[in-house]
Amino acid sequence: MAPPMLQLQGVAKRFTLHRQNSLELPVFDDVDLSVSAGECVVLDGASGLGKSTLLKLVYANYRASAGRITVQSPAGPIDVTQATPREMVSLRRDTIGYVSQFLRVIPRVPALDVVAEPLAEDAGDDPAAIEAAREEARRWLARLRIPERLWHLPPATFSGGEQQRINIARNMIKPKPLLLLDEPTASLDAANTDTVISLIREATARGAATVGIFHDAEVGAAVATRRVDVGAFRSSRP
Numbered sequence: 464m465a466p467p468m469l470q471l472q473g474v475a476k477r478f479t480l481h482r483q484n485s486l487e488l489p490v491f492d493d494v495d496l497s498v499s500a501g502e503c504v505v506l507d508g509a510s511g512l513g514k515s516t517l518l519k520l521v522y523a524n525y526r527a528s529a530g531r532i533t534v535q536s537p538a539g540p541i542d543v544t545q546a547t548p549r550e551m552v553s554l555r556r557d558t559i560g561y562v563s564q565f566l567r568v569i570p571r572v573p574a575l576d577v578v579a580e581p582l583a584e585d586a587g588d589d590p591a592a593i594e595a596a597r598e599e600a601r602r603w604l605a606r607l608r609i610p611e612r613l614w615h616l617p618p619a620t621f622s623g624g625e626q627q628r629i630n631i632a633r634n635m636i637k638p639k640p641l642l643l644l645d646e647p648t649a650s651l652d653a654a655n656t657d658t659v660i661s662l663i664r665e666a667t668a669r670g671a672a673t674v675g676i677f678h679d680a681e682v683g684a685a686v687a688t689r690r691v692d693v694g695a696f697r698s699s700r701p
């Protein structure tokens with residue numbers, strides 16, 4: 464049997480608040496979680512329990528205090544808690560997609576290129592491949608109902624929901640085997656929320672392993688193949 468796409472073993476996370484006399488803020492002390500290809504695991508738990516922190520540990524935005532986080536890359540398993548910066552760049556480029564609530568705006572780059580970039584990066588100097596990347600970006604922009612008049616403008620001035628849709632398109636346009644979704648529908652209307660539900664289901668159907676956070680219970684119910692209560696991983700507070 465194939466190993467899980469993502470496996471957390473004995474993962475602990477404490478924040479050290481250096482400005483508060485190095486106060487320790489424990490979040491998790493023992494996370495064990497495996498996610499296989501074709502699963503969409505939805506994280507449940509009240510605000511502040513550590514859902515976003517868990518995704519950031521997997522994406523190596525935060526460093527785990529203990530434990531192992533194994534991701535299957537094309538080159539074999541990689542423990543992201545020990546990965547070199549170069550391994551992390553390659554994991555993020557080819558293996559792990561991460562959709563956060565907010566778009567990190569790249570100054571002056573038009574929306575179409577922001578979305579096409581992950582595919583264009585792989586196209587090298589091949590003009591046909593670059594055009595194919597831009598064509599795919601147009602398809603995503605249209606599907607996510609971004610008006611065509613905005614495609615050639617930088618997203619800095621776009622509305623919250625427009626920026627969120629650009630973020631989704633940019634981070635899902637290149638099919639990756641592991642997807643981390645942190646409230647991807649938080650600022651979206653009903654029609655676009657439905658589109659994002661379809662996109663997530665399509666990713667699951669093609670075999671992506673997904674871990675998602677959705678405050679909208681209906682969205683979580685629509686995409687989940689399994690639910691995990693993050694409260695079970697909590698450190699007992701002093």
Ligand SMILES: Nc1ncnc2c1ncn2[C@@H]1O[C@H](COP(=O)(O)OP(=O)(O)OP(=O)(O)O)[C@@H](O)[C@H]1O
Nearest residue numbers: 478479488490508509510511512513514515516517
């Ligand atoms: N960079 C950080 N430094 C210090 N504490 C942090 C940091 N990031 C998160 N925390 C703390 O870790 C805990 C979990 O936060 P997290 O954002 O993961 O919760 P969440 O379950 O995603 O909450 P919500 O549903 O409100 O988004 C909180 O107590 C938060 O204050």
